[in-house]
Amino acid sequence: MLQLYGYQVHQFRCAEAFLDLEPHLQGGVVLADLRLPNMSGLDMVAQFAPSRPDLRTIVLTAHGDVNAAVSALRVGAKDFLHKPYKEAELVEAIEKQAQTVSCSGYKFQRQAEAKAALEALTPREFEVAQLLSEGRSNKEVAHLLDISVRTAEMHRARAMERLGVRNLAQLVAVIIRAEEESSNPRIT
Template sequence: MTTRKLVHIIDDEDAIRRSASFMLKTSGYTVETWSNGVAFLKEVRHVEEGCILLDVRMPEMDGLEVQQALNERGITMPVIVLTGHGDVTIAVRAMKGGAVDFLEKPFEKAVLLSAIEAAFGRLASAGSQAARAAEAEVVLGALTPRERDVLEGLAKGLPNKTIAYDLGISPRTVEVHRANLMSKLEVRSLSDALRIAFAAGMGGG
């Protein structure tokens, strides 16, 4: 097992590739950059295993299509999705596809490094899915039925207004439930809450 940590950056923006590459190299990571997903997929069988930073909006194939192609080929490298558009639907699709996290550009160095460490943690503990599911169920046990309903809606990629309509409550009440469930789950970001929800099998259908 190699101790060096390799990050593959797939982004069509040269400036993002350069800045993220510099940031990671100065933090002790090895970096390979790719200008698009098609190029990466062509070589993926021969590249060294690592973590993938994957931009959503790219020509030819967008990030979600690349992610799907990796899944179909059985490539289990952890993926962190980068989006310039904080779009819940894209984030949910990425997380459902197995992404470790999603980050909105411009991202802070600490947030990026934390997500990458989580990705390498997943590489190290591959195969502990059953344990994660059991853990998620325990954590979700702290939520009220209504908070679980709201989390289920979020896991399906629904906006607050739609969740409110479906549950017959006001959008403001949805926001309150959302804040409460985030607090009970001890998470700071929507992606962390979604990770727990998906591990427990929520958001299906």
């Protein structure tokens, strides 16, 4: 049915088969039944969802209640549909999650690009750029780093050149993009 809507569909005979291939899957939408052989759908979702925000899960069940729905959402599912559902409901839920995957994939790509660009800066250029992104003036940066204003301006100019930005607003945008949910110790 979903192929008729243009979706590429992969079916798995059990949760373990999915989990074996999950590390190699690109982002997308996962439909998981609450009751699966050998392992529950909740256990399966709990194993991959926290580390894979690019795999959006919709849990399907004929045996669900409010507690099951809450449990599914707590382990990382993004939606919950009770069988029988209308085809339009399923397609709408998939569309919603597919849009989120597309948007978050773009966001993660831009964040990764910003982080990579910042790695090209020297430690001092990075310090200056970060202080400027906090709204500090060249004079304040110079004072905080115990350098001359001219040296602070030089580091700012070199950082902007290495990052390929033309103005302070663009420099700040790169820093902010890299900081979003960052685990990079250089980005605080």
